Amino acid sequence: MSIDIRGVNKTYGDFVALEDIDVSIPTGQLTALLGPSGGGKSTLLRIIAGLETADSGSVVIEGKDATTLPPQKRNVGFVFQHYAVFKHMTVAKNVAFGLEIRKRPKAQVAAKVDELLNLVHLSQFAHRLPSQLSGGQRQRLALARALAVEPTVLLLDEPFGALDAKVRKELRDWLRRLHDEVRVTTVFVTHDQEEAMEVSDEIVVINEGRVEQIGTPDQLYDEPANPFVMGFLGDVTSLDGLTLRPHDIEVSLDPLLVKGAVSGTVTRHLRVGFEVRLTVTTDDGAEVLVVLTRTHARALDLAEGVRVWLSPAVGAATVPLLQL
Numbered sequence: 001m002s003i004d005i006r007g008v009n010k011t012y013g014d015f016v017a018l019e020d021i022d023v024s025i026p027t028g029q030l031t032a033l034l035g036p037s038g039g040g041k042s043t044l045l046r047i048i049a050g051l052e053t054a055d056s057g058s059v060v061i062e063g064k065d066a067t068t069l070p071p072q073k074r075n076v077g078f079v080f081q082h083y084a085v086f087k088h089m090t091v092a093k094n095v096a097f098g099l100e101i102r103k104r105p106k107a108q109v110a111a112k113v114d115e116l117l118n119l120v121h122l123s124q125f126a127h128r129l130p131s132q133l134s135g136g137q138r139q140r141l142a143l144a145r146a147l148a149v150e151p152t153v154l155l156l157d158e159p160f161g162a163l164d165a166k167v168r169k170e171l172r173d174w175l176r177r178l179h180d181e182v183r184v185t186t187v188f189v190t191h192d193q194e195e196a197m198e199v200s201d202e203i204v205v206i207n208e209g210r211v212e213q214i215g216t217p218d219q220l221y222d223e224p225a226n227p228f229v230m231g232f233l234g235d236v237t238s239l240d241g242l243t244l245r246p247h248d249i250e251v252s253l254d255p256l257l258v259k260g261a262v263s264g265t266v267t268r269h270l271r272v273g274f275e276v277r278l279t280v281t282t283d284d285g286a287e288v289l290v291v292l293t294r295t296h297a298r299a300l301d302l303a304e305g306v307r308v309w310l311s312p313a314v315g316a317a318t319v320p321l322l323q324l
């Protein structure tokens with residue numbers, strides 16, 4: 001395990017920001033710290049970085065106890081939401097900086113800068129100033145700079161948070177590919193479940209200072225540990241005392257086909273792109289959300305007013321009723 005966090009607690013005055021955190025982050029993986037705002041993700045990242053000290057507990061990085069080490073002795077690279085690059089230095093100089101202050105030979109610095117600019121697709125901008133780059137390019141520069149000194153661990157705090165949705169998505173795909181190439185152990189903070197699901201090997205869900213669940217994106221999605229994780233990772237609805245995903249509900253027009261199905265009437269039919277979102281009002285007055293593909297909805301000839309029978313699909317992830 002590359003980063004081992006054991007029994008970490010952190011309070012600010014009376015406020016408990018982190019409570020009994022145990023997390024192991026494997027070497028070479030891309031791990032997301034995911035959770036709602038204020039849940040403690042950044043605090044945990046800053047404790048790994050050494051920018052914040054835990055009240056108790058330990059942080060071990062690559063087998064070395066880092067609990068009391070200052071940031072510069074931990075061999076970690078950081079990238080934050082707001083680009084931390086030197087405005088008066090060219091792109092190439094920014095990348096070279098960390099190597100130059102470590103007094104690496106000139107030829108070695110030049111080779112490394114070339115390699116990194118290539119990796120982050122900024123070679124053609126080597127002589128520009130950061131102000132002459134787009135937001136996404138500047139974030140890639142910040143990543144190249146962080147990688148220059150070959151950190152053991154790369155820590156990213158909402159690195160794409162300040163960018164618009166389209167650029168964010170591009171950078172997300174790019175980060176995944178970059179990570180596949182360089183394989184440096186990476187921990188990144190996000191409150192965006194789609195970003196975490198798309199990019200990471202493993203996700204640590206953090207809420208109100210506690211770890212709710214740790215697992216691969218599929219594990220969290222298919223086997224959520226509790227209603228919070230289930231609700232945070234995607235849309236949920238309730239059917240017959242269970243919380244489940246709206247697309248995991250089977251719709252039938254025949255009461256005899258599915259034993260124990262719940263009967264109701266389609267009260268809302270909304271088409272959004274390739275999917276159809278239904279609200280079904282059950283006979284005892286509950287509203288159930290159902291999502292199906294357009295093709296499926298057409299085949300069943302669904303429309304407002306149609307009587308339907310609902311049941312959880314085979315293999316659907318369910319948890320006991322979540323108070324919505």
Ligand SMILES: Nc1ncnc2c1ncn2[C@@H]1O[C@H](COP(=O)(O)OP(=O)(O)OP(=O)(O)O)[C@@H](O)[C@H]1O
Nearest residue numbers: 012015017035036037038039040041042043044191
């Ligand atoms: N220096 C500080 N002094 C007092 N309270 C703090 C301090 N730093 C963080 N907190 C509080 O600790 C809690 C956790 O903050 P943290 O930044 O770790 O959350 P987060 O999950 O990263 O949220 P966000 O996504 O909004 O950044 C918040 O309620 C925050 O107000």
